Amino acid sequence: MSLLNIPSPEGVKHDLLALGALVTRLNPGVIPFAEADHFTLHVSGGEYNVAANLSSCFGMRSAIVSAMVDYPIGKRIENAVRRAGVVPYYRRFVHDGVRGPNMAIVWSDAGQGVRPPVVFYNRSNEAADRLKPGDFDWQKILGSGEQPNVRWFHSGGIFSALSPTTPELVIEAMQAAKAAGAVVSFDLNYRAKLWAAASGANAAEDSGSAQAGERASKILRKIVSYVDVLVGNEEDLQKGLGIRGPEVEKAAGSRKREMDASAFFNMIKNVVGDFPNIKAVATTLREVHSTNRHSWSALLWHEGREYSAPVCELDIYDRVGGGDGFAAGLFYGLMKNKSPEEALRLGWAHGAMLTTTPGDTSMVSLDQVEAFSAGGSARIQR
Numbered sequence: 001m002s003l004l005n006i007p008s009p010e011g012v013k014h015d016l017l018a019l020g021a022l023v024t025r026l027n028p029g030v031i032p033f034a035e036a037d038h039f040t041l042h043v044s045g046g047e048y049n050v051a052a053n054l055s056s057c058f059g060m061r062s063a064i065v066s067a068m069v070d071y072p073i074g075k076r077i078e079n080a081v082r083r084a085g086v087v088p089y090y091r092r093f094v095h096d097g098v099r100g101p102n103m104a105i106v107w108s109d110a111g112q113g114v115r116p117p118v119v120f121y122n123r124s125n126e127a128a129d130r131l132k133p134g135d136f137d138w139q140k141i142l143g144s145g146e147q148p149n150v151r152w153f154h155s156g157g158i159f160s161a162l163s164p165t166t167p168e169l170v171i172e173a174m175q176a177a178k179a180a181g182a183v184v185s186f187d188l189n190y191r192a193k194l195w196a197a198a199s200g201a202n203a204a205e206d207s208g209s210a211q212a213g214e215r216a217s218k219i220l221r222k223i224v225s226y227v228d229v230l231v232g233n234e235e236d237l238q239k240g241l242g243i244r245g246p247e248v249e250k251a252a253g254s255r256k257r258e259m260d261a262s263a264f265f266n267m268i269k270n271v272v273g274d275f276p277n278i279k280a281v282a283t284t285l286r287e288v289h290s291t292n293r294h295s296w297s298a299l300l301w302h303e304g305r306e307y308s309a310p311v312c313e314l315d316i317y318d319r320v321g322g323g324d325g326f327a328a329g330l331f332y333g334l335m336k337n338k339s340p341e342e343a344l345r346l347g348w349a350h351g352a353m354l355t356t357t358p359g360d361t362s363m364v365s366l367d368q369v370e371a372f373s374a375g376g377s378a379r380i381q382r
Contacts, residue, residue, distance in 0.1 A: 003303055004228060004279040006183050006335055007151045014087065015060040015335055016152040017141065017182075019173050020047025020159040021128035022066045022077050023104040025320065025360060030112040042320075043080035044106065044360035046158040046189050049321050053328035055085040057350065057362040057369065060332060063087040063150075065136060065173070067127035071095035073103050084361065091135045093127045100125035108320055111291035117319065121193065129163035136169075138176035145181050152331060153177035156187040157220060157240060161194035167219045174226040186223060187327055188232035190216065190240040217242040221274075229280045229334075230271070231327050234264055236283075243270045258287040261299050261308050268301045279303055280334075282344070284326050284351060285311075292316045294355075298326055298348040302340040309348035314355055321360035326351030328362070329369065342373075349373035 009015060025044045028036030051062035064081065068074050068090035081088050093101045104123040111117035123129070143149030153173065160167040174184050196212040220240045224230060237243040245267040268281050280302045287295040294316055298309040329350030333343025349372040350362065357363040 002277075002279065004183065004334070006337075007148055007181055009151060009335075011147075012143070012151055013061065013149045014063045014151070016051055016054050016062045016154055016331065017065065017150045017177075018047040018051040018062070019065045019153070019155040019170060020045050021104060021126065021162060022048055022064070022068070022081070023106050024073065024077065025106040025108050027318075027358075028109050030110050032115075033107065033109055033118065036109070040358065041076070042359040042361075043077050044321070046187065046324060047154060047156045048081075048086070049324035049360050050154055050187075050328045050331070051086050052081075052084040052361040053325055053350070053354070054332060057364060057366055058328065058332040059366065060335070061087075063089060063141075065089045065141065067091050067093060067101075067103075067131055069093045069095050069101055069103050069127045077103055089136065089141055091131060093130070101127040101130060103127060110318060113290050113292060116291055123162070123194075123197070126162065128159065129166060131163075131169050132165035133168050133172040136173070138173060139180075142173075142176050142180040142182065145179060148180045148182065150177065150180065150182045152183045152185065152335060154185045154187075154327075154331070157189040157216075157236070158191060158194065160219060160223060161191060161198050161216065163198060167223060170223055171226065174223070178226060183228050184226055185229040185231065185327075185331065186227045187323070188220065188230070188236035188240040189323075190220075190232070190236045192239070213239055216240055224275055225277060227275070227278060229282070229331075230275075230278050231282050231323075231330075233283045233285075234267060237267055237271060241271070241274075243267055243274070245270070259285050259295060259297060259311060261285070261297075261306075264299055265301060265306050272301075280340075282327070282330055282347070284323055284348075286322075291319075294319070296322075296348070296352050298330075298344055298351070300330070300340055300344040305340065307341045307344050309344050312352060314352055316355050318358050319355050322351045322355045324351075324360070325354035325362060345373040346370070 026039040054060040195216040285297040326347040330347030333346040
């Protein structure tokens with residue numbers, strides 16, 4: 001097994017470059033959608049969130065490759081990306097004033113207590129699903145082996161599920177990133193609704209779900225053959241990669257099951273057996289007691305060794321983005337040459353703290369993350 005070799009920060013433009021769709025998330029808070037009159041708009045994207053977190057909380061030089069539509073919603077998103085300190089590389093589209101193309105909308109309420117959050121999408125005629133190989137000059141963006149511009153390249157399963165061309169673009173980018181010497185990471189982020197829509201299947205029907213799952217597994221396995229660092233939970237590994245493991249649906253609701261590190265680590269043997277290119281696999285563990293109360297931990301398999309973060313109890317303000325927060329903290333620790341255990345705890349701490357603030361990206365500081373990672377408490381800081 002080869003080791004994870006992270007390029008030096010000297011002489012490069014970006015510590016991390018992400019490829020993914022930028023979206024708006026509309027959140028009515030605890031009010032159910034059918035009764036809501038007001039929504040808070042958050043700029044988001046599973047891949048973008050990692051780049052934004054690394055910039056705003058961890059002070060790293062991050063960038064995003066994405067689609068952008070030249071209309072007011074696009075401008076709102078551009079402004080948020082700029083404020084986050086993320087350098088953009090856009091393929092631009094012009095809105096026709098009626099049909100699009102559009103920047104996608106994710107509708108996501110907060111839920112409350114025993115009422116879970118509700119999430120659905122409007123990704124019709126989305127600009128990002130038009131992205132295809134050849135749209136970006138990867139050598140200009142990523143550099144070369146002799147003169148690299150990027151230390152770490154990141155993408156994910158949400159973007160890969162959007163259309164037949166987006167996974168091909170991910171592979172094209174990964175090949176260029178590898179040639180430039182960058183570490184390649186991927187968050188499986190398996191979303192059955194997205195894969196069903198992309199395959200023309202009905203996710204509510206067993207046959208449609210199976211059809212979408214087969215297509216997803218075929219595509220994601222091809223992508224993961226280029227990956228160094230993989231992020232994904234047991235369901236992601238099973239449904240996204242077809243890796244054998246426990247039946248996650250039947251096990252749901254069991255504390256012993258949901259916080260069981262051994263089940264995840266046992267699956268890793270199958271993952272690295274199928275994909276010997278992988279140097280690290282990480283996941284979060286979450287037991288949902290209610291919408292607002294979760295138990296939280298995280299795991300890391302790194303170059304053959306297993307690491308576990310502590311279990312803490314979270315009082316949730318906004319759960320969306322916690323997994324992306326974990327990935328950002330983990331990547332930061334690894335890029336800063338922290339030990340695998342320290343990197344894991346930084347990811348665990350940042351993901352936990354991100355759920356205490358509104359929105360999908362970080363509003364906390366590095367010193368807060370480091371203090372919690374080291375065992376700090378919620379006592380007032382004077």
